[in-house]
Amino acid sequence: MKYIKPGLSHLILLSFISIVLSCNSNSGNADVENKLDTVLTGNITAELTDAPVVPKPLNYNSPKRVIVQLDVIEKIMKISDSTEYTFWTFGGHVPGKFIRVRQGDLVDFTLHNMADSKLAHSIDLHAVTGPGGGADATATAPGQSSHFQFRALNPGLFVYHCATGPVGMHIANGMYGLILVEPQSGMTKVDREYYIMQGDFYTTGKFEAPGLQVFDMDKAIAERPDYVLFNGRVRSTTGKNALTANVGETVRLYVGNGGPNLVSSFHVIGEIFNKVNMESGSEINRNVQTTLIPAGGSTMVEMRMEVPGVYNLVDHAIFRAFNKGALAQIKVAGDEHPNVFQKLK
């Protein structure tokens, strides 16, 4: 307590300022807050998907009770073609299941930790307004479930992650995913939507050293990853697993960054983002080449595919793409568009 005292007056001043500021910035949610007593118009079970698939756009326009059930599964999976890793997952894959709800929904959330788990786990959803983002309510021992509910007050694309100590280790083992809170007016219609999430991994062996690799605590603390990956595996989204689109289509990417350490300089080689919801907030930026995604943050980007070919998604801190696996692909099919791009002899 005695450490706090000298700065107490400053703290009070600061909190006063922040209250004033937050009153202003929250005014956009007044609608929702006024409707908190609104009767919910039924129950639905959320569609949950594994990356790169995104749940279908929501087709209702009044608040519902949305039931979400997520399993925590510890399992060995391939991190590269001949390398395995003990992942801790939300739903059996890295990243975790994509959850899609609507602003104003009451989310009824159950976290189940599988009986054969070794450890306790929890979930902090950045979409939650409440203590620990749900982590306080969900410290869950193996074989147990925990249950809480929250109101999706703010629209946006939010990261969720495990918040059990040591948090960094749980995140480094793959415990993160995305929850989309659609605004009340819904998302604008696009032709295709995909789910991509970046994460950095720390193994005792070097990049792609064969066999079962385990988490390296020293490298994690030093922030020296062996792997920087999209969707939890080297070549998860390339070649035959590449994303697809056709010429003339608009593609929206929901991109998260689980971290635990690195900030992503997200870029698509040969494309320009027509639209970026910066940090998945309400501000829209246009004509962007590379956009930053904080660790524990996300972005929503849209691009219209004009020319056929293979487009590489990278973290433009480019050694990560070349040497640590941060590469995914979109294959665009269709007619050439020489007015836009043409290779000349």
Added chain:
Amino acid sequence: MKFILIILFLTECFDVSNAQQRKSVSVERKMLKIPAGNYKPFFVTKSGKPIKVATFKLDESAVTNTEFLLFVTANPEWRKSKVNRLFADSNYLRDWETDLAIGEKNKDIYNSPVVHVSWFAAQAYCKWKNKRLPTVAEWEQAGNAAPKNIKYTSLTEYILGWYKKPNLTKLPNIKTTYQNAYGLYDMHGLIWEWTFNFNSFISNGDSRGNTEDESKAFCAAGSINIVDKTDYAGFLRFSYRGSLKGNYCIANLGFRCAKSIE
């Protein structure tokens, strides 16, 4: 080859204990004296001082299925079908075939630690043996001793090595990991173990204060209260304990008993 010999040896051991069990003769679990010491708590305490741990005795290994069978035989209220749900959830002794039979299909685990037991059941067992569960400070003090019969770089690395692997389908027998400087077996690397004050940690505050202490393990902001921030193994252990309730019965959670020295 060595490995196979060990397995053969262990197989013989449990055959013997199985035979003993039928004759209702049990060998008392050996207890070892843990000398008094100062336990430097995982969380910063109000006083900031280490916690004094008096000399006490601790079972050399975890309580086995065979031993626990003798307990439920003598104490009908702790049988699978009779136990009060307030004191043990529906996973209580889940893998046992019946009230009084671990089961032929489980013969590999007769001499493995009993798991799927609640805190209440563990404490009742210890009381039946005129013992008690060790406190967190006692358990940590005993568990922090260096291994003496394995090669390892650091105890933290060794423990993390266990945490990083998923649970085995069949729990190995007791005394299959390592023995530490006090002579204790399997303090890490086989199962988690119940402690007397598992969710109050090392606080001397009141119960409301304790609840707050628990959350320190979960929130990143709380990590400022952790004494040794590189003790990741400790982090995981305290987080695990913080997620428990007294009636939980879990696949990798067993116990051993302690005794004060009068």
